[in-house]
Every structure is written in structure tokens, then in C-alpha cells.
Amino acid sequence: MLNIKNLQATIDNKHILKGLNLNIKPGEVHAIMGPNGSGKSTLANVLSGKNGYEIKGDIKYNGESLSELSTEERAQKGIFLAFQYPLEIPGVNTNNFLRTSLNSVRKAQGEKELDALTFLKLIKEKASELGIDEKFLSRQLNVGFSGGEKKKNEILQMKLLQPKLSILDETDSGLDIDALRIVADGVNSYKSKKNAFLIITHYQRLLDYIKPDYVHVLSDGKIIKTGNADLGIQLEKTGYSKIV
Amino acid sequence: MKTEDLKNIKDYKYGFTTDVENIRSPKGLSEETIKFISKIKNEPKWMLEWRLKAFNRLKVLKEPNWQKPKYPKINYQDLYYYSAPKSASEKPKSLDEIDPKILETYKKLGIPLDEQKRLNGIAVDAVFDSVSVATTFKDELTKKGIIFCSISEAIQKHPDLVKKYLGSVIPISDHYFATLNSAVFTDGSFVYIPPNTKCPMELSTYFRINASETGQFERTLIIADKGSYVSYLEGCTAPMRDENQLHAANVELVALDDAEIKYSTVQNWYPGDEKGVGGIYNFVTKRGACRGKNSKISWTQVETGSAITWKYPSCILQGDNSIGEFYSIAITNNFQKADTGTKMIHLGKNTKSKIISKGISAGNADNMYRGLVEIKNKAINSRNYTQCDSLLMGNKCGAHTIPYIKNNNATSTIEHEATTTKINEDQLYYCNQRGLDQEEAVSLIVNGFCKEVLQQLPMEFAVEAQKLVAISLEGSVG
Ligand SMILES: Nc1ncnc2c1ncn2[C@@H]1O[C@H](COP(=O)(O)OP(=O)(O)OP(=O)(O)O)[C@@H](O)[C@H]1O
Ligand SMILES: [Mg+2]
Numbered sequence: 001m002l003n004i005k006n007l008q009a010t011i012d013n014k015h016i017l018k019g020l021n022l023n024i025k026p027g028e029v030h031a032i033m034g035p036n037g038s039g040k041s042t043l044a045n046v047l048s049g050k051n052g053y054e055i056k057g058d059i060k061y062n063g064e065s066l067s068e069l070s071t072e073e074r075a076q077k078g079i080f081l082a083f084q085y086p087l088e089i090p091g092v093n094t095n096n097f098l099r100t101s102l103n104s105v106r107k108a109q110g111e112k113e114l115d116a117l118t119f120l121k122l123i124k125e126k127a128s129e130l131g132i133d134e135k136f137l138s139r140q141l142n143v144g145f146s147g148g149e150k151k152k153n154e155i156l157q158m159k160l161l162q163p164k165l166s167i168l169d170e171t172d173s174g175l176d177i178d179a180l181r182i183v184a185d186g187v188n189s190y191k192s193k194k195n196a197f198l199i200i201t202h203y204q205r206l207l208d209y210i211k212p213d214y215v216h217v218l219s220d221g222k223i224i225k226t227g228n229a230d231l232g233i234q235l236e237k238t239g240y241s242k243i244v
Numbered sequence: 245m246k247t248e249d250l251k252n253i254k255d256y257k258y259g260f261t262t263d264v265e266n267i268r269s270p271k272g273l274s275e276e277t278i279k280f281i282s283k284i285k286n287e288p289k290w291m292l293e294w295r296l297k298a299f300n301r302l303k304v305l306k307e308p309n310w311q312k313p314k315y316p317k318i319n320y321q322d323l324y325y326y327s328a329p330k331s332a333s334e335k336p337k338s339l340d341e342i343d344p345k346i347l348e349t350y351k352k353l354g355i356p357l358d359e360q361k362r363l364n365g366i367a368v369d370a371v372f373d374s375v376s377v378a379t380t381f382k383d384e385l386t387k388k389g390i391i392f393c394s395i396s397e398a399i400q401k402h403p404d405l406v407k408k409y410l411g412s413v414i415p416i417s418d419h420y421f422a423t424l425n426s427a428v429f430t431d432g433s434f435v436y437i438p439p440n441t442k443c444p445m446e447l448s449t450y451f452r453i454n455a456s457e458t459g460q461f462e463r464t465l466i467i468a469d470k471g472s473y474v475s476y477l478e479g480c481t482a483p484m485r486d487e488n489q490l491h492a493a494n495v496e497l498v499a500l501d502d503a504e505i506k507y508s509t510v511q512n513w514y515p516g517d518e519k520g521v522g523g524i525y526n527f528v529t530k531r532g533a534c535r536g537k538n539s540k541i542s543w544t545q546v547e548t549g550s551a552i553t554w555k556y557p558s559c560i561l562q563g564d565n566s567i568g569e570f571y572s573i574a575i576t577n578n579f580q581k582a583d584t585g586t587k588m589i590h591l592g593k594n595t596k597s598k599i600i601s602k603g604i605s606a607g608n609a610d611n612m613y614r615g616l617v618e619i620k621n622k623a624i625n626s627r628n629y630t631q632c633d634s635l636l637m638g639n640k641c642g643a644h645t646i647p648y649i650k651n652n653n654a655t656s657t658i659e660h661e662a663t664t665t666k667i668n669e670d671q672l673y674y675c676n677q678r679g680l681d682q683e684e685a686v687s688l689i690v691n692g693f694c695k696e697v698l699q700q701l702p703m704e705f706a707v708e709a710q711k712l713v714a715i716s717l718e719g720s721v722g
Pocket of ligand 1: 011012014016034035036037038039040041042043084
């Protein structure tokens, strides 16, 4: 599904990704761990097509070169990023945003757009699965949401848009114990043979709930170690210093 | 999106011209011109005298020049002050009498005038250059005692009301453009709502400039008698031309005891091209008097067009407990300029005013909020709340806020908040990541920014206005 070869990324003269390789197949869950500032969010941004990076190397997504595609085209083709810091958009009703988003994606995929009523039914269902109060849906997008509420809202969007590749950037940070379990359940219930996850996290506790097939350690813009789920457990004990 | 597609949308879709034979006044501003206008409108003597009084006053007035947007000197002798389709020189009595070309024009503008296809629940007065060509739903309104007609017709048929109220809010000698308008005004709407009557539908006037080298001098007068309510909306468009055309309107509102007037504007005059050539000079005086106790006047404006917009819809809060509101969205793109805001003059006790202004600038445009809140010493326990937000798109545009505040009363309070933000790249990225393209994302964010104002518009127009906001800014980011 995703093949990254020797990826380099620079922004504002700062060389961040320095030759990164990664392959993800449908149905797999990959976790990326690594020290602050090692380039994890940068990788997420580069994959989802944020502007401003100077990029070298090759990224293929389902055989297609990503560099040709705009951010929205990537999203429409099933790449989803749950932001480390979800943005607030004042004056924009959450429901309205989610419907516009879903319909943009549906339209691009040649599916029928949903009318307001059908959408409302769908979104209420998805929200209740994540224990999100309906009231949030009529509030302004992320405005005044607590840190945890914003993160849950990201997962809600993931479940709504049904992406093929879901990139979760520290979605677990800021979640209380119950919310962590709800979010993890959300991810697990969405997991299937067809879609894949790239989960960026600092903590093993998320990986206790969502069992990764691979754990990668990203340091100074490169993946320096890859292992199975045990690597996460080991890192929790020893920290990065042993391997970095 | 391809640049070609983008250009198509960006093109001003109301920029066409209708080819009709016109009757024009002599060129230039003179007593002769004024007499011509008055005569062709078959006006009573008092009206002509009123006009001439204004004209004499005009001779000693100077054009103001304190505004931020400067413009080349207007040669008032080089304009036509009256231009009307020949076919409309007698106001058509029924639709069959209207020139099909004019009917077609309004249809193209999305304002069907024929009774079967007319807009649901909205009565329309259609003003084409200097004359009103049609007013719909008249009979239904007449049954309730509501008068909705052109000001020309009101001068003939309801002279007492016109004499009593015309110029009572904007005096003849108010300032240069108001006085000019008083001398040469041609058409506009007249509304009278009788006591204790809620107007059952939206009233609206659609102003269309068609002829070249012609100024449009609209005059509108709305009176809400005791305990009545009316919601009124005006829309405006003009052809694309290289010349700058002047639209100098006077709009007066009077609300008596317990009456409420809601006045909304969606202004989409031709803004000029991307290089700043052509476009309308929209120099307008709009003022409402909350003359009675517990009366309320609410202005809502969505200003997206014109080369220069220069206007301050105002409220004079005379009656005790009266309320004035001003909700504004002013969008300037390319080389457009706006200097707009409001005046809230508190005279009565317990009067309240609220100002919500949203200025959006893109391209090389310049956007100024200028507002006066004045609380006089007798206006005890009065309140004003002002919020001015500016949104900038790109680095070449400007936003300015100048609030003038005069509080002469210790029991009264004035609150002012202002923010300036840049359209946030990260917000756009977030939207793009959710599948929205750049235009959709901009439209969403900007409409969110304007929401408090958009939701003041009558339902029927809110959606249109939202689209207009998006179209005005298309291509201005990314
Ligand atoms: N626009 C920029 N200009 C300069 N430096 C940048 C820019 N964006 C990111 N960086 C730097 O690049 C490095 C990698 O940032 P990134 O956000 O990818 O780290 P991260 O691994 O996600 O860290 P964390 O675990 O703290 O979230 C950091 O040192 C950051 O300061
Ligand atoms: Mg990060």
C-alpha cells in the first residue's frame, strides 16, 4: 500500500528526514516511536501532502507516486491524518464540516453525496460508538474542545471517512484512561484486512490496546530499528538511549 | 483547478449589458437637468422646489475628502443624471407592458418578475437605471394597508407621507453626496407599514445599473408606524465597464413606537477588473431614526462589490429603550477599497446598540472600518457593544479600524473589541487533509468568520450571500 524509499525532507533550511525507508501492506499496523523532534510529525505531514517541504526520494501509494497529488487528492484517495494538534475553525459548525468533508471524499470516489438527514443519522451513530455527546456536533469545530475531546473528534472523522491508510499522530497524548480505551476500541473496530495504520506514539500503553505488527524507532530523520510488538515493551523499560 | 476554470468563476457573472433605447436627461448637473427629472416624473411643484433647494445648497458644499480610499476627481458635468428605457417612461401597469429585454435581464439576474415564477414570499421592486420598472405582490400588500411602491409613485399618490418623512432623517443639507442625491434622485422604493401590522413577506428592491456614463441616484424611504414590523432587502448589480460609475443613494428609515425595521443589503456592484480598472463608486448615505420608544432598527450589509464602498448605515436612537444594530461583512479583493462602518447616536434613555463588523481583504485591497458611537448626556443607562474583526488573505492587502467613541454619560457603557487575523495556512491544510479543495476550504473558513453576520440575513438570502462571499474571494489564496 505504501512504499517509501530514501525519503528526505527539508523545510526552512532544516533537514529533518534523512533517508527514511518504510513499507506498509494492507491490514498491517505499524507503530512509530522516537524522541521528540526526531521527525515523526514531519513524516505524517509529508505523507499527507502539507506544503512547504522540499522532498527527495520516492513515495508510492498503491503504486501511484504521491508527489503528483495535492493534499486533498491524497485525502480523497484514502490517506487520513489524525493531527497531533487538531485545528480550531471558529464559526464552522462541526456537523457541517464533517458533512462537507465526507461529501468531498465521496464525490471524488464517484459515490453519491449524502443529504443532511442521512448524514445526521450516520454521524450520530458513529459519535455514539465513540461516546461523543451529540452536542459536540453542533459546536464550532474544535473551538473550546478539551485536548482529549479534540483527539476523539479526529477518530470520529477517521471512522466517518473510512480511509485506507490512517496516520495517527500522538492521538493518545492527552487522553484519560477511559478515553484511551474508547479510542483504541475505535481503531480496533475499524481495523480490517484492507486498511492499514501508521501510529505515532510515545507510550506503550496505547500499543497494549492496539497490537502493532511492527514497531519502528525513528531517530534523527531515519528509522534506526524495526521490531515486533515486543520492541515497544522493551523501549518502555530501557528508553531510547540504548539504541540511539 | 485549472486557471481557465478559475477565471470563469471569477468573472463577474452580472456584467452583461441590456441593449435598450434610453431616454436621457441633458448631460451635466444643472437646474435644467433637475427640472427635466422632475418633469419626466410628473412631480408636484413642492417636490421640484425641494430639489432646487438642495441644488442651491449643493453649490456651497464641498465634496468630503477625509475618507481613506482616494479617487480621481469626478466631473459632475460629464454625467447623465437620468437614464431610463424608453419603454418604461410610463411605468408599465402590467408585466405585458414591460419590455421583454428588461424582463429577460431580471430573469438572468435571478429575479423573475412574472407573477407565476416570482420569488416565494418576497415582494420585489425592480429599479433599472433611473426608474422602477415593476413591483410585485402589490395587491396582496395593499389589502393589509401596506404601501410598497417606487418613490416616484409615492410622491404622486402619497404626498402627505412623503412630505412628512422625506429628508427628516437625512436633511437636505447633510453633506455633499446626500445633498446631490436630494437634488437629482431618480428612483428607489417607498414603504409604509401601518400601525400594528407585521409585513407578511420580505420586501426587496433590486437595483440594476445598465446605461453607461450615468450615475444612479437611488432614494429609498421606509416608515414603520407604531407597533409594526418589516424586513427589507436590497440587491445591486451593474455591467462590467472600464469607466467608474457613481451610485449615490440616500436611504431613510423611520421606526415609530414599538416598531421594528430590519434592513439587509447584498451589494454586488461591479468591482472593477483584477487591475483595478472600472467598477462602481458606491457612495451611500443610509440612516435610520428610532423615533419611537422601544423601536428597533437593524442594518445588515454584505458588501462584496464596487470599486470603492463608502458608507455608514447609522441609527439615531431617539426613543427611550430603542435599539440599533449594525452587522456588516465587507469584502475587498484585487484593487477594491472600502471605508465603511456605522454611527450609533444614543439620545434616549436605556438605548442599546450593537455593532458587529467583519472585514475581509485579499489581493491588493484595502478595508477600513470607521465607526462612531456617541452617547449623549440624557441617554442614561445606555449601552454599546462593538466588535470589529478583520481577516487578511495574503501580504499585500490592508485592514484598518478607527472607532470614534464619545460617552457623555456616566451611567452608560461602551465596549469595543477588535481582532485582526490572517487566514491560517494550518487551518487550510487541515481542511485539505479532510478532502476539501482550496476554494472549498477558503469558503468554509471565511463563512465561519462571517457567521454572526450571515445569520442575520433573511433565510432566503443567506445561502446566496454565502456563495457570493466565496465567489468574491476565489483565487485569492494558494
Ligand atoms: N518549519 C520548520 N522550520 C524549522 N524547523 C522545523 C520546522 N518544522 C519542524 N521543524 C523541526 O524539525 C524537527 C522535527 O519536528 P517534528 O514535529 O517532525 O518532530 P516529532 O518527532 O513529531 O516530535 P514530537 O515527538 O515532539 O512531536 C524538530 O526539531 C522541529 O523543531
Ligand atoms: Mg510530533
